[in-house]
Amino acid sequence: MALPVEEIKELIIASIPDASIEIKDLMGDNNHYQALIKSKMFSGLSKIDQHKLVYKSLKGKMGNELHALSITTEEK
Amino acid sequence: METKERIESIINSDDVCLFMKGTPDAPQCGFSMAVSNVLKHLKVNFNGINVLDDEKLRQEIKEFSDWPTIPQLYVKGEFIGGCDIVKEMFEKGELKVLFEEKKII
DSSP states (O other), X not given: OOXXXXXXXXXXXXXXXXXXXXXXXXXXXXXXXXXXXEEGGGTTOOHHHHHHHHHHHTTTOBTTTBOEEEEEEEEO | OOHHHHHHHHHTTSSEEEEESBOSSSBSSHHHHHHHHHHHHTTOOOEEEEGGGOHHXXXXXXXXXXXXXXXXXXXXXXXXXXXXXXXXXXXXXXXXXXXXXXXXX
C-alpha cells in the first residue's frame, strides 16, 4: 500500500507531459504525500477538472494504493 | 433504485451534503475531519453521510462524481470538490462566498 515518489511523478508526466511537480513525503512512509502540480493543460479547466486530470493520470491508484495524496494544481 | 437516482435523492434532500468517513462528531479520517471542521467553522448545517456504514454507497458516490476519493461535498445538488479543493476555497474565502450566494449562511 505504498507508491514511491518517482513512480507518482512518472505516471503524472505520462498524462501531463509539461507538468512541473513538487511532491513532499509528509511522513517519510511513501504513503502520505502532498503534491503541487503546474501545467498549461489546466488552463480553462475548473479546479474539479484539474484534479480529475491528475487523478486520471494515476490510473485508478488514487483511493487504492495511494490513500493520502493532497493535490494543489496551478496553471503555468 | 438506480445508483444515479439514489445519489440524487440524497444530495437533493439537504442543501449541504458531505459524504465522509465517519460522522461529523466522530470522523474516521483526517480528510473527512478537515472538511467537516471547515463547515462547522462557517456555521453551515450539513448532512454528514457516513460511507463506512454503506460499502455500496461508498463505491457509487465515486462513480457518480467520477471522483476517486472521500470526502465529497455537495451544495444544492452540485459537486463542489474533495478535501483539497474545499480547503483551498476556504483559505481563499471562496467557500464562504459560495454559501452566501446560495443563501445557506
